[in-house]
Amino acid sequence: MGNSSAAIETRGLSKRYRGGQLAVNGLDLTVPRGSVFGFLGPNGSGKTTTIRMLMGLIEPTSGSARLLGSPMPAAARTVLPRVGALIEGPALYGFLSGRDNLLRYDAADPTADPRTRAARVTTALDRVGLTSAAGKKARAYSLGMKQRLGLAAALLQRRELLVLDEPTNGLDPQGMREIRSLIRELAKDGTTVFLSSHLLDEIEQVCSHAAVMNQGRLVVQGEVAELAANARGRLAVTTPDPQAAARLLKERGIADVTVVGEDRVTAELPPDDVELADLNAELVRAGVRVRGFVAERASLEDAFVALTGEGFDVAG
Template identity: 75%
Template sequence: MGTSTTSEPETVIATRDLTKRFRGGQLAVDRLDLTVPRGSVFGFLGPNGSGKTTTIRMLMGLIEPTSGSTALLGRPMPVEAGRVLPEVGALIEGPALYGFLSGRANLARIDAADPTSEPRTRRARVDTALKRVGLAAAATKKARAYSLGMKQRLGLAAALLKPRSLLVLDEPTNGLDPQGMREIRALIRELAADGTTIFLSSHLLDEIEQVCTHAAVMSQGRLLTQGPVADLAAGARGRLVVTTPDPGEAARVLEVHGVHGITVSGPRVTGHPPAVDPPDLADLNAALVRSGVRVRSFAIEGTSLEEAFVALTGEGFHVSD
């Protein structure tokens, strides 16, 4: 909302060979080509230290790229920051507040910093944003008395001061309790339904799976993959899990049928079905039964983003470099 409808670009974020090498020589972001389609809820994943935050800061014009280019809403950044950023709401690396100001005064100040925002509607917009994140009751309280969750909500409210074309949310549910997380996810879905493109970084994979339509995975400054979430998850091969009182025999039969990486723990036998020419799972089950294996359960588990992520990065999600 709030953009000229005539020339809405289909790609909201586009980076080309985006690279940042810090003065110490550390390569934080390495030739990144990121494409975020309009109307998507785009999950930005990666272990800590993978360059997500540096990328977000370059997108927002806070850090100058060493080389490469960035375009937001079809306009080059940071050259046209003054025209682009009023349409972009952002929560970057957690909220930052003036502790000596009330929640309402904090938002009014951020709004005043935007030269395109209308001062006459400021009060009303601030109150609407506070209400939207559930902070209306704490509007006059000094921000230093806010809990972590309330600060996070206030940071979100700052991103919602105006109708935006793009929201860049870095870990938006950080510090929130489960109920607060659900509320924020519902808010994100609501905003997405209004047509706002949402670029969301998170360390919670199920959060990305729940709300995102697209995702990108970064590791050590490089983009490993990007695309619709369904495609990414499908790309990961699931794990076959069989529970049986005859695990030894089950493992033998599965191996004969090409299942590899078999592990047995108690009554649980797991393994990966062959990638090329996979057998019909029903035949596999029938083969087990024919060999006298008493099958309690038979299932494919973990065709999830997490599997995809582990397969791509070769490491657990919470690993920092």
């Protein structure tokens, strides 16, 4: 083991808690340098436990992990200064202002030059959109503002790797958009970003690569575009004659035909050698009144359902 082009690499990584619960089971993960890597799974699938092992916060029961080419937790002292992290919400001093929290975080970093501390803190506050609230006490911050302040702490120094556990938790839609665009910016600057999420559309919008966890096991990993492409898209037919449409689609050997409500039929997209326009014409010839005929691209959600055989608990 020791793939230098990987920012994170695990082999057989497992964690069994007292009482026998296996939270992470034989995880083989490879996160390419320079990627925005989405670590995806319903709450309780082992994501946070994995991240805590990667950062050396808890010891694995078995297996190994490398961060930026060095073994964890053995090399934690040399590796962690090159890594920014936001895990399970930031630890903040409620009685200090946002700015003073960051000054204290920066002062705790032995590699940080005290002469440029104030400038670093100002830049970090600006990047996460907290400049106007910098003087407010952290206890008066909303959940979303605390999340931003935690992200600012992770960005005080230029990092090779940024590890974010549910970074948009508690943010409103506007805040989510801002954090996503910040993640894209960081990736453009060459930082590898590893982010866990239970929000499929978040992963689809910002990540180049992803891994899917389910019940402590890795289900699949790869490029986001490929993962979605491996799931078949859906065909949606809107018609006042749904039963007749469903019957004809089934006769043509099309899979997973479902009547939805009184005027809609969905099915798996047929193989590429079936011309959709011909299928539409065939429905019309059979007397089916077609109001809408749409081929929908497969999403990451379709891929997840195809891989795990179950829906994705986005409510978490």
